[in-house]
Amino acid sequence: PLKLLQPKTVPKRLGTSQKKPREPQMPRSLIKEIFRHFAKMPVSRDAFQIVEKCSERYFKQLSNDLEAYTHHAGRKTVEAADLEVLMRRQGLVTDKMPLNVLIERFLPLEYRKLLIPVAVSGNRVIPCK
Numbered sequence: 001p002l003k004l005l006q007p008k009t010v011p012k013r014l015g016t017s018q019k020k021p022r023e024p025q026m027p028r029s030l031i032k033e034i035f036r037h038f039a040k041m042p043v044s045r046d047a048f049q050i051v052e053k054c055s056e057r058y059f060k061q062l063s064n065d066l067e068a069y070t071h072h073a074g075r076k077t078v079e080a081a082d083l084e085v086l087m088r089r090q091g092l093v094t095d096k097m098p099l100n101v102l103i104e105r106f107l108p109l110e111y112r113k114l115l116i117p118v119a120v121s122g123n124r125v126i127p128c129k
Contacts, residue, residue, distance in 0.1 A: 025056065026055065026056075026059070028052065031048075031051065031052055031055050032048060035048070035051050062086070065086050066078050066082050066083065066086060069082040069085060069086065070082055084099050087099065087102075100116055103115050103116055104116070
């Protein structure tokens with residue numbers, strides 16, 4: 001006699017993954033592009049891997065410091081003033097080298113327009129805060 005075909009049962013996957021969550025990372029291409037821009041010479045693969053590790057540690061420390069400044073101020077949101085205090089402590093922003101000069105020197109025009117207020121006709125300031 002013919003047997004009825006039974007559908008095979010497929011085990012259900014658990015909703016949670018067994019993999020541990022990954023930390024977000026900056027794209028390798030961005031790190032490589034920035035480093036090549038400032039180094040102005042070819043970079044070996046071994047040296048680039050070290051640069052990647054250093055940049056990851058730098059941004060991790062940077063975010064921890066910003067979190068500490070924000071927590072100390074009793075806020076839950078990082079503000080531009082926190083970043084400026086951090087850059088002053090690192091020696092990047094001084095009385096002779098204000099933040100606006102760094103923005104104009106190192107960022108493209110699109111970002112400058114977003115970060116530096118500019119007065120336009122009609123007595124308006126862009127970007128408005």
